[in-house]
Amino acid sequence: MPGYRVKFLDGNSIEATEHRLDVLRGTTAGALPGKALVVFDPRLGLAVDVFPCEDGHAQERSLLPAVAATIEARDVYVMDRNFCVLEFLFHFHKKSAFFVARQHGNTPYNRLTGLKFVGNSATGKVFEQDVEITAPTGETLQIRRVVVTLNKPTRSDDKNLILLTNLPKEGVDALKVAELYRARWGIETAFQKLESHLNSEINTLGYPKAALFSFCLALVAFNIYAVVMAVLQATHPNKVIKDVVSEYYIAQEIDVAMDGISIAMTENERAVLTQASPSELATLLLDIACYVDLKKYEKNPRGPKKPPIKRTQFKGHPHVSTAKLLKGITPKIVAGKAA
Numbered sequence: 001m002p003g004y005r006v007k008f009l010d011g012n013s014i015e016a017t018e019h020r021l022d023v024l025r026g027t028t029a030g031a032l033p034g035k036a037l038v039v040f041d042p043r044l045g046l047a048v049d050v051f052p053c054e055d056g057h058a059q060e061r062s063l064l065p066a067v068a069a070t071i072e073a074r075d076v077y078v079m080d081r082n083f084c085v086l087e088f089l090f091h092f093h094k095k096s097a098f099f100v101a102r103q104h105g106n107t108p109y110n111r112l113t114g115l116k117f118v119g120n121s122a123t124g125k126v127f128e129q130d131v132e133i134t135a136p137t138g139e140t141l142q143i144r145r146v147v148v149t150l151n152k153p154t155r156s157d158d159k160n161l162i163l164l165t166n167l168p169k170e171g172v173d174a175l176k177v178a179e180l181y182r183a184r185w186g187i188e189t190a191f192q193k194l195e196s197h198l199n200s201e202i203n204t205l206g207y208p209k210a211a212l213f214s215f216c217l218a219l220v221a222f223n224i225y226a227v228v229m230a231v232l233q234a235t236h237p238n239k240v241i242k243d244v245v246s247e248y249y250i251a252q253e254i255d256v257a258m259d260g261i262s263i264a265m266t267e268n269e270r271a272v273l274t275q276a277s278p279s280e281l282a283t284l285l286l287d288i289a290c291y292v293d294l295k296k297y298e299k300n301p302r303g304p305k306k307p308p309i310k311r312t313q314f315k316g317h318p319h320v321s322t323a324k325l326l327k328g329i330t331p332k333i334v335a336g337k338a339a
Contacts, residue, residue: 003171004098007048008040008184009067009079011060014201014211021206032056033211037063038219039070039077042183045226047219054208064088071097076167078184081105084164090135093166100180103145103162109133115147118174123161123182124150128174133164141166146174197225197251225250227285235289249297 016030024031034056039049049070051063060082068088071077073096081102092099103109112130119126127147134140148161165177172180195201205211228250233241276284314320320331 004074004076005072006042006076006078006180008042009037009077009083010040010184011035011037011063011082012215013056014215015203017203017206017211019206020204024206031206033206034208035060036212036215037067039067045230046223050216050219052212052216054212056208061085061088071095073097076100076180078180080184086133086135089133089164089166090139090141093141098165098167100163100165100167100177102181103164107133107164109145109164112142121148121175121178121182123152123178124148126174126178131164144169144174144177146177148178197248221251221254224254228254231282231285231289232292232294235286235292236294239294244299245294245297246299253297 013035014033017024017033019025019027019031021031034052034054035058036053037051037060038047040046041048049067051066053063064083064085064087068091071091075092075095075097077092077097077099079099079101081104084101084104084107086107089099089101091097109131110133112132115127115129117125117127125148127149129145129147130142131145132140132142143164143166146163146165148163150159150161153159154161161178161181163177163181165172167177202211202214205214225247229241229245229247232245233239273281273284314331317331321329324331
């Protein structure tokens with residue numbers, strides 16, 4: 001959207017770790033080393049901010065004051081219902097910024113108009129109405145409530161998707177608001193890549209600081225990966241790089257080749273990269289990308305899944321002789337038993 005900076009906000013709870021620390025050895029409960037809020041810029045394809053928390057039991061909402069301090073004018077934060085907190089929403093209005101937040105079931109509002117049909121989106125019929133919310137301080141704000149009647153219920157069996165936004169009607173209609181929230185799944189995909197390709201959650205790291213440091217390093221590696229993919233796309237504009245190049249192979253190359261590069265490159269050679277301006281670095285990366293052999297990193301899509309074999313033969317019998325079956329000798333069924 002011209003004139004706006006769209007950002008996705010989401011939380012990530014680091015998975016339970018092994019019980020290696022003395023304080024953990026006496027419990028069978030899952031040991032949570034922490035969590036983090038991540039701000040993702042979909043236009044750049046980068047994680048642009050992270051807010052770590054060592055307390056695995058802490059509410060994600062407790063980190064919102066730190067997020068609010070970074071909000072800038074013309075930002076548009078797209079968020080799940082866990083971040084639909086009135087005090088937090090009013091921070092956007094104060095900073096001339098905007099939000100698209102899924103409405104929490106406990107978020108109070110006053111109806112100003114009835115629901116009006118706007119049109120059909122990719123996921124269902126879209127309605128909107130004007131509502132008013134009230135901050136804990138008593139300040140009021142008129143916003144829009146966008147309701148998407150879903151063609152297909154969510155995994156939680158929700159039939160309606162309800163969004164709150166302070167974006168102006170003139171520039172961003174309700175259909176665009178619904179589309180913005182639908183695109184929020186990009187950050188979920190990013191978290192999946194972090195975990196599967198970049199080992200963002202190492203369950204042997206019991207200390208919260210170590211686990212969070214590892215997660216943040218994985219975010220840096222993810223940004224490196226995103227830059228590599230963007231450079232390859234710019235070098236090969238006639239191809240859809242994300243459909244051609246394997247994310248796994250790129251991540252593996254970053255992981256495996258880095259040690260060799262550190263040894264092969266001298267300090268003076270590395271200075272060319274570390275001291276280059278953004279434009280100089282972009283020019284250098286585009287030049288290097290011209291020599292990349294894409295075939296080395298091509299995806300290997302699997303064929304269609306074969307239907308599962310129906311295992312009905314000799315059903316209910318605990319054992320069969322493999323040697324006899326290889327010789328074509330089938331078990332005889334005597335009184336319901338295999339002979």
